[in-house]
Amino acid sequence: MYKVLIVEPQEFALKALLNLPVWEKGQDGFICTDTATNGEEALKLLKTKQFDLVLTEINLSIYDGLQILKQVYRENEEPLFVFISDIVSFSYAREGFIYGAFDYLPKPVNKDNMQALFQRAREKLKKQKKQLSTASDIYSEYRAFFSKGQIQDLLNKFTRKDDTVLELFRNMIMTLYQTKLSSQPPDIIANKLFVTIMEGIFTRHQWLSLYIPQNFYKKLDYLVLNDTNNFIDYYGRKFTTLFQLYCLLNPDFYDETLKKIHLYILQHPDEDLKLIYIARKFFMNHSYLSNLFSRKSNIRYSQLVTLVKLKRAEYLLNYTTLPIIDIVYQLGYKDINYFAQIYKKVIGKSPYEYDREDYYDYSI
Template sequence: MYKTLLVFDNYDLLEEIKKLSIWGDSSEFEITDVVSDGVSAYRKIRENRYDLVITEIRIMGIDGLQLLRNVKKEGICSHIVLCSEFEDFNYARQGIILGAYDYFVKPFDETLFFSMFNRIKNETFGGEATGIYYAEEVMNYFERRDTGIYDYISNMIEEVYNTGEDILKADKKVRSICKAVIDDVFNHNDWLDLYIVQEDFYSFDGINERNQNSYKKRYKDIICNLFDEYCELFPNCNNSKIYEVIQYILNNPENNLKQKDIATELYINSSYLSTVFPAQTGIRFVDYLTTVKLKRAVWLLKETNMKITDIAERLDYKDIGYFSRLFKNKYKLPPSAYRLSDGDDYQI
């Protein structure tokens, strides 16, 4: 359902709007909240994400036109509709100048409301279609482990922001692309949950005209960081046996992962594995094992209360000092300090 906020000081006018046969399944729009003054409305809009705001012009606090002006300036809602009990050309003209999405006057015509709802839905659908295209293109870069993704993400974000849409709509589209990519990567690689918490990507505190450039960089960093993690854990290879080895390691980071034991488990010649693995991936087998185990250690440090000695033992490191040196060499902090730090900051 599309969320709608109604802002009406006139009780009779509010009831007339609410009684129209335009809400619910027939339109997919629902009345989510109702307030009677401009100050409360402004606060609600800043705290929530509404698809549509219908506001009476003459309301207490700040009037409908000032509310429209404030909301459009901050880019926090794309669809602000003005409503009045009496037709007033000056109000309508000011609303158009300020960027009102529509203007309704009594007696209300339900067909006009349905027409407006369809315009909003068509805009959303168009945004989703574009988002799907971009997300699929980004996923192709993941599949190829193609470092051209860094430039592609930058260009994609600029294209979306330069379509002429307001900040909120552009930002919503970019976020939907990021979320689609993140969801696809995790959905197609179940093992990734052993190393990264997917939900860590989805924190968001809002964009406006003042911070949009920092958020452009933020979105790029999120996808590119995920790409880097993905490529380090899942190096590209064209050999089915090596692919099988990689999948086995990624899905069993706490198993006995000695080269000879893996070779035996997967019916591969150990000498073949030691020779072909680096030729296919560009990484020595022992170095790859260390990378996977340390990334699993990071997850255990952040997501559990396990003692560091227990984590080391669980990952088959008998010497805690050796484990700590390996960890510090990769992450620049010993395990105990890393646990207290922010670690990798993925959130959008």
């Protein structure tokens, strides 16, 4: 049985869809398990429940259909997206296809159109399921060549900020391309290995997801297809990017209390992190804490907080569509011009230079 979410603001249109004689509960049938009337409700459902197919009107309040699709695309979720709308202009749906929409149906939808859609969706979902099964087989396959101890050693080196981890990682990827491991293409096996390593790193250091998404490597910089060296370089660049970020946010501390405070700061970048509040939270005198940072670390407290907040801002600028002013206030800054100055000084780029998505500009 395939679960469907319908997002439709008009009650009569929703009832018309639900009354079509196409819904079945069998193994290959489609059943509407949830409905929503606006974009906000839809996103909440998509974050808390699993769906195979989403049927959505484009013209919704709060967030429209394209905004929902872009958010799902950004977070790497799996449901198929189908736009159902009476909007005359096809440009909306056209942009949706760029972001991975599965299909578009004009209103009013009839039984034949819906049955044809379900048949196409059924074939697509079965193909996806087969691919997931293949990926599981690949996981078992490469483990025969890279023991748990080798992967564990890589994760340990990463945690210790041992820069030899970069060479170790590159050698592992090169081995997959230079050795005939199986009938499966090495690109598929290399990707699965890379994802497994990412899962291990983000599981150990969950705070990393506040500064870079776990699927960050899907944001392509450049990659020449059919060139093995380019694939190896691609994974190497992405792994190096993550390692450099981890090291940057992990200065050395020579005191257990400071290590706990540092972890708290990494986990709460949006909070008020003034020294006096943190000292009070850890039952310390703020002057003593300031001196402790001077004696037992290689970074001043104010430098650490500024770095953490600006790297959090970089994440929000890169991977969300929050307005810059909202990001500034969220991180506790009162003056947007001051924020822009220190951001460019520390990050090396103005916050206004990012190619940010505008949900209300649908031109292609």
